[in-house]
Amino acid sequence: MKIYKKIIALCLGATLVFTGCSGETDTNSNTETNDDKNIQVTANFNETGYPIVDEEMTLSVMFAGATQTESLESMPSIQNLKELTNIGIDVEFIGGDDFRTKVNLVLASGDLPDVILGGEGLKDVDILNNKEYFYPLDDYLQYAPNVQKMFEEVPILKKIATAPDGHIYSLPSYRPFRPQVNNAWIINTTWLDNLGLDMPTTTEEFYSVLKAFKEEDANGNGDPNDELPFTTDPSGMFSYQDLFNAFGITNTANFVNEKMDIRDGKVRFTPITEEYKEAMKYMRRLLEEELINPELFTATDFWTIGQVDSNGGAKVGVITSWTAPQMVGQWADQYEVLLPLEGPNGHRGITNELMQTTVVKNPFVIPRTNKNPEATMRWINEWYGEDMTVQAFFGSFGEGTKKNDDGTYSILPPADDTKNPDEWKWIKGVADPAPVYFSEELQDKILDADFHKLKASYDDLYGDLIEPIENTFPMMTWAPEESTELSTLYGDIYTYVDRKAAEWMMNGGIEEEWDDYIKEINKMGYDRLMEIYQTAYDRFMN
Numbered sequence: 260m261k262i263y264k265k266i267i268a269l270c271l272g273a274t275l276v277f278t279g280c281s282g283e284t285d286t287n288s289n290t291e292t293n294d295d296k297n298i299q300v301t302a303n304f305n306e307t308g309y310p311i312v313d314e315e316m317t318l319s320v321m322f323a324g325a326t327q328t329e330s331l332e333s334m335p336s337i338q339n340l341k342e343l344t345n346i347g348i349d350v351e352f353i354g355g356d357d358f359r360t361k362v363n364l365v366l367a368s369g370d371l372p373d374v375i376l377g378g379e380g381l382k383d384v385d386i387l388n389n390k391e392y393f394y395p396l397d398d399y400l401q402y403a404p405n406v407q408k409m410f411e412e413v414p415i416l417k418k419i420a421t422a423p424d425g426h427i428y429s430l431p432s433y434r435p436f437r438p439q440v441n442n443a444w445i446i447n448t449t450w451l452d453n454l455g456l457d458m459p460t461t462t463e464e465f466y467s468v469l470k471a472f473k474e475e476d477a478n479g480n481g482d483p484n485d486e487l488p489f490t491t492d493p494s495g496m497f498s499y500q501d502l503f504n505a506f507g508i509t510n511t512a513n514f515v516n517e518k519m520d521i522r523d524g525k526v527r528f529t530p531i532t533e534e535y536k537e538a539m540k541y542m543r544r545l546l547e548e549e550l551i552n553p554e555l556f557t558a559t560d561f562w563t564i565g566q567v568d569s570n571g572g573a574k575v576g577v578i579t580s581w582t583a584p585q586m587v588g589q590w591a592d593q594y595e596v597l598l599p600l601e602g603p604n605g606h607r608g609i610t611n612e613l614m615q616t617t618v619v620k621n622p623f624v625i626p627r628t629n630k631n632p633e634a635t636m637r638w639i640n641e642w643y644g645e646d647m648t649v650q651a652f653f654g655s656f657g658e659g660t661k662k663n664d665d666g667t668y669s670i671l672p673p674a675d676d677t678k679n680p681d682e683w684k685w686i687k688g689v690a691d692p693a694p695v696y697f698s699e700e701l702q703d704k705i706l707d708a709d710f711h712k713l714k715a716s717y718d719d720l721y722g723d724l725i726e727p728i729e730n731t732f733p734m735m736t737w738a739p740e741e742s743t744e745l746s747t748l749y750g751d752i753y754t755y756v757d758r759k760a761a762e763w764m765m766n767g768g769i770e771e772e773w774d775d776y777i778k779e780i781n782k783m784g785y786d787r788l789m790e791i792y793q794t795a796y797d798r799f800m801n
Contacts, residue, residue: 323377505602654687
């Protein structure tokens with residue numbers, strides 16, 4: 260099935276970060292007018308062919324990447340791109356939370372680089388509240404045939420990239436081998452076999468299995484008290500909240516804490532539903548009986564807790580994860596994917612997160628401080644071509660990848676035998692933050708990417724249990740006035756909902772407090788929250 264057929268109906272999630280400022284910047288100098296587009300073109304620029312510019316130029320780049328990634332300037336693929344185009348880069352790398360601080364500073368000062376590059380770097384509101392700082396890139400798409408091809412083959416990407424004013428201020432990225440289901444639940448089948456238990460298929464069977472894991476020496480070492488039945492991320496991409504699907508909720512909390520799903524074209528705020536209340540009561544039951552890691556909301560070692568215990572054996576019965584090898588390492592062969600559970604009302608499904616796992620919204624923008632936007636657009640267009648896309652994501656030819664004579668691409672084994680292939684791509688390539696386009700045709704040309712294909716293979720196990728994508732709230736660009744108002748509503752309502760969820764799971768009391776909880780949410784502006792969401796949803800669908 261073509262990619263656009265999988266995702267044309269809708270796409271997942273929307274990121275809401277509500278900060279911004281405004282200012283004035285200068286535009287191009289020493290330019291000529293291109294009458295066809297009424298934009299400025301420098302005399303040094305070649306509209307076709309190579310090099311892109313006759314005289315060498317250097318772009319200042321603010322890069323949001325992973326801390327383990329080698330410097331962009333040292334990557335052979337970037338060096339080769341410079342030789343081809345005559346365009347080099349001077350990179351300021353800023354990782355982690357420091358990038359958000361830096362973004363706020365440059366937007367406040369107006370002192371922006373020529374390019375801001377890297378996935379999850381800028382938020383929609385950073386751009387839309389400061390539109391005078393950024394070029395509308397639709398004016399320059401004539402210089403980016405690879406980007407145009409991406410928009411034509413996956414038209415939902417252009418829709419995602421288009422702001423409410425009709426302009427495109429940033430280019431999206433389309434990553435390879437992304438699953439429809441982000442959060443895999445894995446269960447220790449060796450423990451099941453040791454105790455003579457079947458794979459659980461309902462929430463009640465799941466409860467019984469966890470109880471047996473806790474009480475009956477599941478790991479067979481003679482100590483019935485050293486097993487951890489179930490551990491999970493309290494929030495984020497691998498949250499326990501996927502279990503809410505069993506109670507009839509299409510959960511979208513894993514990525515952006517949206518708390519919204521869609522039913523028959525209407526947006527629904529899930530934390531006020533009866534389904535949510537029943538799910539929370541079930542989670543309280545598990546936590547009260549210590550069937551979940553009792554330090555769920557305080558532990559800092561979620562990513563390592565599944566590895567081994569002091570006796571060298573597998574430590575956890577059930578764990579949420581990207582893949583089994585990532586989370587439980589050498590014990591992965593003891594684990595299998597736990598399929599979605601059927602809840603008390605007969606619902607059995609799992610959220611479709613294809614677009615959130617595949618699309619990065621704003622990995623590339625051109626600030627107006629850049630005096631050569633047309634050349635810069637041709638430069639980034641190379642990233643969206645097949646050769647550069649492969650190298651940017653998996654590593655340069657000869658280091659992370661190899662281009663074969665038949666046009667396919669091989670993923671090379673790591674030169675460092677202490678690293679696995681997934682780790683290696685983050686060292687030798689830009690990996691997930693890179694602005695790239697992996698078409699379905701290109702993905703078919705990638706060989707040896709088993710570490711990605713393992714994850715994608717899980718989707719085959721879920722089959723028809725994956726929720727229709729129409730049930731999920733779409734990825735969209737919020738208007739600035741919506742973002743401003745939602746910042747207050749989020750600060751009040753979502754903070755309150757998350758606090759009460761933790762309290763109820765740890766201490767109980769949801770039945771007694773439910774009516775007051777609903778009244779408090781209404782007082783905080785629930786009706787206005789839903790009006791904004793429904794209006795935005797209708798706008799996107801139309």
